[in-house]
Amino acid sequence: MSRRGEDTKERILDAAQALVLERGFAATPVDDIIKSTALTKGAFFHHFPSKGDLARALLQRYADEDLAVFDRLAARADELAEDPLQNALLFLSLFEEFVDAMAKPFPGCMFASYIYEGQTFGPEVHALIDEALKGWTAVYERKFEAVIASREPRQKVTAKQLAESIVCLMEGAFLLARAYDEPEIIIRQSRQFRAYLRFLFED
Amino acid sequence: MSRRGEDTKERILDAAQALVLERGFAATPVDDIIKSTALTKGAFFHHFPSKGDLARALLQRYADEDLAVFDRLAARADELAEDPLQNALLFLSLFEEFVDAMAKPFPGCMFASYIYEGQTFGPEVHALIDEALKGWTAVYERKFEAVIASREPRQKVTAKQLAESIVCLMEGAFLLARAYDEPEIIIRQSRQFRAYLRFLFED
DNA sequence: AGAAACATACCAACTGATTGGTATGTTTTA
DNA sequence: TAAAACATACCAATCAGTTGGTATGTTTCT
Numbered sequence: 001m002s003r004r005g006e007d008t009k010e011r012i013l014d015a016a017q018a019l020v021l022e023r024g025f026a027a028t029p030v031d032d033i034i035k036s037t038a039l040t041k042g043a044f045f046h047h048f049p050s051k052g053d054l055a056r057a058l059l060q061r062y063a064d065e066d067l068a069v070f071d072r073l074a075a076r077a078d079e080l081a082e083d084p085l086q087n088a089l090l091f092l093s094l095f096e097e098f099v100d101a102m103a104k105p106f107p108g109c110m111f112a113s114y115i116y117e118g119q120t121f122g123p124e125v126h127a128l129i130d131e132a133l134k135g136w137t138a139v140y141e142r143k144f145e146a147v148i149a150s151r152e153p154r155q156k157v158t159a160k161q162l163a164e165s166i167v168c169l170m171e172g173a174f175l176l177a178r179a180y181d182e183p184e185i186i187i188r189q190s191r192q193f194r195a196y197l198r199f200l201f202e203d
Numbered sequence: 204m205s206r207r208g209e210d211t212k213e214r215i216l217d218a219a220q221a222l223v224l225e226r227g228f229a230a231t232p233v234d235d236i237i238k239s240t241a242l243t244k245g246a247f248f249h250h251f252p253s254k255g256d257l258a259r260a261l262l263q264r265y266a267d268e269d270l271a272v273f274d275r276l277a278a279r280a281d282e283l284a285e286d287p288l289q290n291a292l293l294f295l296s297l298f299e300e301f302v303d304a305m306a307k308p309f310p311g312c313m314f315a316s317y318i319y320e321g322q323t324f325g326p327e328v329h330a331l332i333d334e335a336l337k338g339w340t341a342v343y344e345r346k347f348e349a350v351i352a353s354r355e356p357r358q359k360v361t362a363k364q365l366a367e368s369i370v371c372l373m374e375g376a377f378l379l380a381r382a383y384d385e386p387e388i389i390i391r392q393s394r395q396f397r398a399y400l401r402f403l404f405e406d
Numbered sequence: 407a408g409a410a411a412c413a414t415a416c417c418a419a420c421t422g423a424t425t426g427g428t429a430t431g432t433t434t435t436a
Numbered sequence: 437t438a439a440a441a442c443a444t445a446c447c448a449a450t451c452a453g454t455t456g457g458t459a460t461g462t463t464t465c466t
Contacts, residue, residue: 023322026230113319119226172375
């Protein structure tokens with residue numbers, strides 16, 4: 001695909017992402033997407049064989065960007081803090097900074113949006129969601145394993161438990177943040193979890 | 204409305220709830236709802252002036268039932284445990300029992316579903332969601348206030364913080380539970396939070 | 407190099423199916 | 437017997453997707 005074609009495809013994805021995060025996938029007609037890009041139906045279906053293909057491409061791109069952010073934050077944390085506990089704490093701090101820089105109105109999490117539309121999507125989409133959720137958990141789990149290996153926790157906890165907790169906590173925080181349009185909730189909860197970690201592992 | 208009319212209205216709501224939780228509201232046509240009740244369009248629009256009215260009625264009923272469950276669990280906890288900490292812990296245990304008794308496939312939380320469809324609904328629906336979320340938080344906050352009043356927490360925490368945390372944690376757990384069709388996640392996370400509370404407040 | 411052959415990117419207009427909703431009946435119940 | 441509770445038969449709008457076509461490259465052949 002030429003440079004020009006690639007650009008329009010991105011434009012369609014940009015418009016679709018904004019609308020889908022706002023209203024959900026099923027509630028976002030193709031007509032509205034093309035209206036917001038000043039393109040036509042022909043152009044849309046030239047780039048995406050079906051609306052379902054858009055759903056897949058949209059989530060794929062979102063997952064890729066999400067992974068990139070995660071990797072970037074992890075790399076910066078690795079750079080600045082060698083100690084496992086400090087590394088984990090810093091990673092969460094960097095995540096808070098990232099959320100703080102997000103635009104209002106707070107868009108929410110696309111995985112969550114897709115999860116609650118369930119039946120609408122095919123197995124490929126479900127696999128993507130699975131991969132993302134398990135990916136997050138795995139990253140956290142590795143970090144917490146290192147922390148537990150380096151220090152005796154004040155309370156008996158497993159890395160897996162902690163990892164699942166922070167993923168749940170953040171997804172829930174994303175939901176409330178969206179309901180109230182208050183991204184600060186995410187930051188508050190992440191900070192609270194940091195305090196919990198310090199409490200568990202610091203002297 | 205007569206007994207019979209009330210019954211059919213409930214039947215419609217039952218069918219709608221199952222479908223909406225499965226696929227989302229916008230992705231659930233009225234035709235599918237009436238198909239699953241063996242009724243007709245005339246009957247549906249006799250009971251609900253519009254599909255939007257169904258959305259409101261559906262969430263209202265869900266909120267009422269949710270509140271009833273909450274009150275029931277709280278009453279049982281109050282009955283069995285006077286001590287604030289034991290009361291809070293027991294309340295969570297009873298909630299875990301309740302989740303454990305829920306049917307598979309795990310349906311998820313209707314508030315979350317509605318939140319991620321945002322734009323679709325009117326201000327009345329948003330008010331209902333707000334009320335429910337703030338209601339949960341308020342119940343937890345009162346319980347944790349009593350706990351904090353009765354004991355010195357090992358770490359400085361506020362009742363409000365703890366309340367927001369458990370609400371986020373549970374909503375996130377509901378999301379993962381739905382993604383994996385594993386309600387056990389909710390139970391695990393609630394149990395984990397109980398351990399955290401005991402750790403904070405027990406000697 | 408330059409023309410012929412082909413591919414990509416897009417558009418305007420249309421299509422059949424589905425959508426929420428209505429108008430007009432018929433049955434049931436109080 | 438008169439509302440309330442349904443059913444039947446429709447409608448206008450909207451939906452995802454198609455059609456036939458043009459304009460603009462890009463590659464291939466001479």
